[in-house]
Amino acid sequence: xxxxxxxxxxxxxxxxxxxxxxxxxxxxxxxxxxxxxxxxxxxxxxxxxxxxxxxxxxxxxxxxxxxxxxxxxxxxxxxxxxxxxxxxxxxxxxxxxxxxxxxxxxxxxxxxxxxxxxxxxxxxxxxxxxxxxxxxxxxxxxxxxxx
Amino acid sequence: xxxxxxxxxxxxxxxxxxxxxxxxxxxxxxxxxxxxxxxxxxxxxxxxxxxxxxxxxxxxxxxxxxxxxxxxxxxxxxxxxxxxxxxxxxxxxxxxxxxxxxxxxxxxxxxxxxxxxxxxxxxxxxxxxxxxxxxxxxxxxxxxxxxxxxxxxxxxxxxxxx
Numbered sequence: 001x002x003x004x005x006x007x008x009x010x011x012x013x014x015x016x017x018x019x020x021x022x023x024x025x026x027x028x029x030x031x032x033x034x035x036x037x038x039x040x041x042x043x044x045x046x047x048x049x050x051x052x053x054x055x056x057x058x059x060x061x062x063x064x065x066x067x068x069x070x071x072x073x074x075x076x077x078x079x080x081x082x083x084x085x086x087x088x089x090x091x092x093x094x095x096x097x098x099x100x101x102x103x104x105x106x107x108x109x110x111x112x113x114x115x116x117x118x119x120x121x122x123x124x125x126x127x128x129x130x131x132x133x134x135x136x137x138x139x140x141x142x143x144x145x146x147x
Numbered sequence: 148x149x150x151x152x153x154x155x156x157x158x159x160x161x162x163x164x165x166x167x168x169x170x171x172x173x174x175x176x177x178x179x180x181x182x183x184x185x186x187x188x189x190x191x192x193x194x195x196x197x198x199x200x201x202x203x204x205x206x207x208x209x210x211x212x213x214x215x216x217x218x219x220x221x222x223x224x225x226x227x228x229x230x231x232x233x234x235x236x237x238x239x240x241x242x243x244x245x246x247x248x249x250x251x252x253x254x255x256x257x258x259x260x261x262x263x264x265x266x267x268x269x270x271x272x273x274x275x276x277x278x279x280x281x282x283x284x285x286x287x288x289x290x291x292x293x294x295x296x297x298x299x300x301x302x303x304x305x306x307x308x309x
Contacts, residue, residue, distance in 0.1 A: 024173065050211065058202055093300075099293065
């Protein structure tokens with residue numbers, strides 16, 4: 001990774017300015033031009049170095065709700081069940097993990113009352129019980145990684 | 148001029164217009180303002196307010212951590228004394244390398260763990276050294292622990308709110 005790209009990744013994960021010409025302001029701090037910064041962010045989005053660029057919203061404070069949920073899926077059935085679970089628009093992330101509870105996913109709905117309903121529909125569609133792990137308390141959420 | 152209802156609908160319009168990303172043009176907030184039909188100053192002011200309230204966690208680039216070499220992630224889970232979990236959870240969340248730290252309900256008998264801390268590393272060894280740091284911090288308040296490594300990403304899409 002080029003040093004300038006690395007500096008962009010390491011310094012712009014949360015401090016993108018709120019002003020008329022934010023790229024110009026951020027570019028100046030990086031010692032590059034406004035056009036160059038825009039072009040580099042474009043390129044890193046296109047090549048997959050970045051997954052997003054913009055504001056990160058807190059789902060819960062936007063009136064939406066989400067919960068972590070898990071299922072124990074028979075090993076030979078993971079593909080099929082993942083297909084069913086992933087087809088739900090309410091399922092945002094889904095990870096296979098090495099545990100008896102081997103499928104972990106996030107269920108997100110526009111209103112809090114939607115969570116139980118979505119989980120019931122996932123259980124009905126898969127024929128497997130879903131354990132919900134809603135957060136009771138958040139101590140820290142911030143994923144900032146260095147390049 | 149802006150009553151609460153109007154402010155909320157402007158905020159919702161900003162969310163809809165930016166949740167897939169900010170326009171990469173010299174005046175991105177002006178472009179957003181134009182697309183939703185409000186003044187640029189309103190977009191900047193409302194986004195500043197949402198940042199202050201926590202509705203926007205942050206604004207910037209989101210790297211693909213796999214691409215950056217952070218390929219290992221473990222969900223460390225801990226059965227921690229209920230009396231001490233809040234105090235200890237806050238300290239664990241402050242450790243570098245821990246990206247998310249939550250208290251969640253136990254689901255007995257299948258699941259005894261009430262504290263979840265995501266750790267990240269370039270390999271499992273880095274994750275494990277972070278898990279050791281957490282264990283050292285928890286000392287005798289922890290009764291059992293496990294680390295669930297992800298073996299495969301089955302689905303990953305951004306959350307959509309509006």
